[in-house]
Amino acid sequence: MFRGWALGYCKGASNASLVQLELERKSVGKTEMVAFGKKLKERQLQEWEGYYINYKLMKKKVKNYKNQIEAGSERRHVLKDFSRMLDNQIEKIVLFMLEQQGLLASRIAQLNEQQEALQERPDISKISDLREAYRAVGQDLLKLLFFVEMNAIGLRKILKKFDKRFGYKFTDYYVKTRANHPYSQLQQVFKHVEPVVDSLKSAVDRLTHSTNFLEFLGQHALIMHDELPSTIDEHIDDQRYHFMSLILNLANTFLYMVNTYIIVPTADDYATSLKAAPTVCGVVIGSMAVAQIFSSVYFSAWSNKSYFRPLIFSSIVLIIGNAMYALAYDAGSLTVLLLGRVFCGLGSARAVNRRYISDCVPLKIRMQASAAFVSASALGMACGPALAGLLQMNCKYFHITFNQVTMPGWVMTIAWTCYLVWLSISFREPVRETDIDEAPEQCSAVHNDKLEKGLAQPLLTSTEHEQDDDGDQECDASEEAPEESRKPANSLGAAYRLLTPSVKVQLLIYFMLKYAMEILLSESSVISSYYFNWTTGKVSIFLASLGLTVLPINIIVGNYISNMYEDRQILLASEVVVLLGILFSFESIVKYTVQQYVCSGLIMFVAAEVLEGVNLSLLSRVMSSRLSRGTYNGGLLSTEAGTFARVVADATITLGGYAERKNLLNLTLLPSLVICICSIVATCCTYNSLY
Template sequence: MVNFGKSLKAGQVQEWSGYYINYMLMKKKVKQHAVSFKDGSLGQSEILAEFSRKLDDQIEKIVLFILEQQGLLASRIEKLSEQRVVLLEKPADQQKIYLLRQAFREIGEDLLKLIMFVDMNATAIRKILKKFDKRLEHKFTDHYVTTRANHPYSQLQQVFKHVGISAVIGALTRNLIDLQDNPGSMLSIYDQPSQSLKDPIIEAIIVAVDKVSNTTNLIQFLGQHALIMQEDLPISDGDVADKKTYHLPSLLLNLANAFLYMINTYIIVPTADDYATSLGAVATTCGIIIGSMAIAQIFSSVYFSAWSNKSYFHPLVFSSITLMFGNILYAFAYDANSIALLLIGRLLCGLGSARAVNRRYISDCVPLKQRIQASAGFVSASALGMACGPALAGLLQADFNIYFISINSNTLPGWAMALAWLVYLPCLWIFFKEPDRGDTEDNYFPEGDAENGGLAQPLLWNSDEKIEEKDEDRDYDDSEESVEDSHRPVTSIASAYGLLTPSVKVQLLIYFMLKFALEILLSASSVITTFYFDWTVSNVAVFLALLGLTVLPVNIFVGSYISNIFKERQILLVSEIIVMIGILLSFNVTSSYSVPQYVISALITFVAAEVLEGVNLSLLSHVMSSRLSKGTYNGGLLSTEAGTLARVAADVTITLTGYLGVSMVLNITLIPSLVICIFSIVATCFIYNSLY
């Protein structure tokens, strides 16, 4: 078995070996303090103070070395910059320009080594803190992070802010731009950032720094929103160019499946209550009509995820056929006057949910350099489908018969989606290409895995160290997984659940909360607006479509600006509070419930929930175990199941509340949303520091 201490030593730059954290020494200190605490020879406060001082010494050693290396790199760049100025004042000598460019790239490679040095030490610090908490049964991590990370002279923050490294990257980029094929072009990285040099070594450095510091741009933010785990880009010259190819039409068809499914989900929302009453049921039966699709999705997510271990084409074909027949049954239920047939149709639609396949295809088959864009495409397609569904429902207004088949606003959503899947199916059959399964096997064991020093690992990410240490004199702990095991996908829901740390569980609770609140808002909108404001189907459709259209602008704003100004945990907590405010504003506490109150409160709740979803899933993509990045029981499946259970619970709540009377639906359904929201805020406060 290869333990972390040995893998840390093996991954060290040998000439820097004296500057890495002394992992074995800190492990011994943990064991000594555990003994002292048990026999009472030292008090808790004395142990905390002594261990904190030792860890401070180790971190200071690391930080001072980082600053020293940054200075050396800056000095080398300065000398080469002087050569560049002299060289470009003369007629271009391509050979000398090439040699100088290579010299700058060598500096870039040394900078990558320094970033890896930072990341390996950060991983070691996290593990030491976890061991201390485990052996002494004390929440030392919270105390240490709170007192160190928030201090104005924090050395702990220096490990992650990388101000000096960013300056070195800027200097490297400027010099390499001047040495490209058109020297002296006056191109500036400040005036025209979009035209900055796309040099492989610079790209690798930027990706490495972004992953260690958790900075994001819009595409990265949307990709994390999809919770499709991102592996580390290779950092060597030979690895930067990803040789793996993929089939673009297949990717587009995969995204089209996600787009059509979201339309299929929300196209019935504006008319579900009318459809229910036309079949003799109460209007609030719309909750179970909408939610039946989610009920089936709980099961379909698992078997589709397992099926995608063997094929992507066949699950997508099965999904299309199932959805086509489900929509046909949904439409036929009107003429059959059967609420049971309508529910069976929606259950079939839920059984055709291939979102697990959509995620797996992107994760397994799209090259690393395009994966984040493909993940963003998945989120964008889903958001557009969410907006288009209600909008189409508003347009599908007719009332005529074709022989014995009724065509009206209730049945047209079913017929329209059945036709859409019928058109999609031959396109899938003709243009989709099943990828070579051999291409995806290595992805189960990513080289840059966070558990072993990969760049995707934040400081306090909790890994699945489950087995108690048996022998304190051994060179490694049984609680440390082998390198091979840390890469191996889990094989059951129970194993996946065992990898969930308290912070991840709270984040899944937050995801459950926001999906519950959104489903209450969307699914009950038709019933509530009809009762209070006499809105038509078209009014409801426009309202829901406008809500859906806010998804992408909100994510653009958060991903491009807010997430780079504030810490994600700050955005997370504030968003939860705003969701709570939106829910409180939605309650009907007066005799005259107005349209402005409903629309404004719904907009606040929806937008805040969308911000919360993006930030929450972004955090999850960083802190969830690397073993959940692949396989059947992956992180995407767990989040999908949490969200689906929330939707089912919300839709059942709407239906049951309807038996108390339509006038009770608004306030009664908002109560569980408020309670869960308050509970998630309290839970977030308890694990706030572990989200660092």
């Protein structure tokens, strides 16, 4: 209902006015959020004063509850009284909001009638008046939205204060029970206000040439974006950002993904030429992922001090690794082959690439840079197998063999050598934060908490100054925002402890989809040659075709599907489709055909891509803000989960080689099926907390 009003307003008001109104709302919002407690009354509309949340009263109530419990009162009575008080406050807000909605609806209906009349009998002077009337309605609409936003911030603050005072997870209980109840006043807020905000935001995005696709794709990188940067942060970004250095980071990302997948079509042939079983290709491919588990950590830590030196080190190690991979053929050594791939894994600098975007790219273009990071990865994934299919030659120079299994190593050796030269000439080490003259940190620094207990409702997440109406500061160790709670995690264990159950489930889903995709891709050459006698060229075309679906699929999901359904709905549906793709991939009594293999592989891959996009998009919004920076960040955790999945998948392929080759397909698909079912069950169990 309310979405129609917003769209009607957008049609009637000029685009420039809409942008101005939105900017004014954001400008006022920033001032409001940095000093909520003190400024609430100053910013209240006098005629609406009695309808705002009574934050000061509730704060005093919380203090009284503490005294009552210390005096021996039962906790359940305190919880019951506090819940009743919150319900009354929310009911007051919502009833007033519905009343204002009715008034706005009446005004818009009258304006629509006037517009229809003017279409029959145009009058330039009245058209101008009508435009101004629409603009006035839009201003009142934004005023109402701001009223709801301020009250939502107050509700969030008092819930956080209650949790801190009593050590409860009362916020989880209260928001979930009220938001999911059919007669909930909170549900009324979500249902009526969110569509309006979405409509206005979409209109502004269209005017600024931004797209939902860029935002959706950028979130795949799992790089957290602060919505309200300070002037100091913008000054730091300007000093640290260097366009060519960003291009070099993206080139590193692209080349590494090419390096990862260029050997997939020929790995089984290489293993056979060294007198090993074809399924040893799992170890050959997976050895790179094993090394990457460790390299991700030390590169992430190294990037705290430098970006240039780790990139130089990465390039040198990759040159050595690829040269060893190529020379293993003439050496006749499987050990040299595996060591070459291990070196390639040790040169994985994706953590540095991600950290550079997070720390050194200005906020205004960080989303585009994140999208470019994901696009470079997808392009590299498609180009790797395609390039392998083109390297069909067989000759020898100076006792060195150049054929389809060694050429991937030689090509990547040359590519990384050229990159190293380019890097040495063009990269500029950014200024470190400690070298920049910054103002001292104040406890009023803007931060994005996102309800670190696993909640991420749009109207209940914002940033505000932790100060109460009576001037009490809330930035000390005893209150809601101690300094320790804002520091980055200093170990993998600390990072893991910051993960809520819903985030852990999403990491499990990420593990599952990476496992299923790795099984599909890594054993493609073995399976297709056994069942269909495919050549390296055909395998390359198949894998490249799968890789080329990544960006189109993300365009469809980012621009359309994600705007029609909730992320958690898409998440669950994608898991079910992945499950169907796995089931369709099994070999049964019926003869296994090319059509079955290609269709099942395409279904599984596309569904996994959709699942990955939605999964990381959701993770980037609900993961703790303490994981946005530092060595052990959210991007590192997701990388480790995905890399570990690849290691396990490649090990599964190799172990499957001990059975008869005709059983390899079903044996490797069975773990994918079990993990997928487990992830679906886990998603259903935590569905209500996946916001």
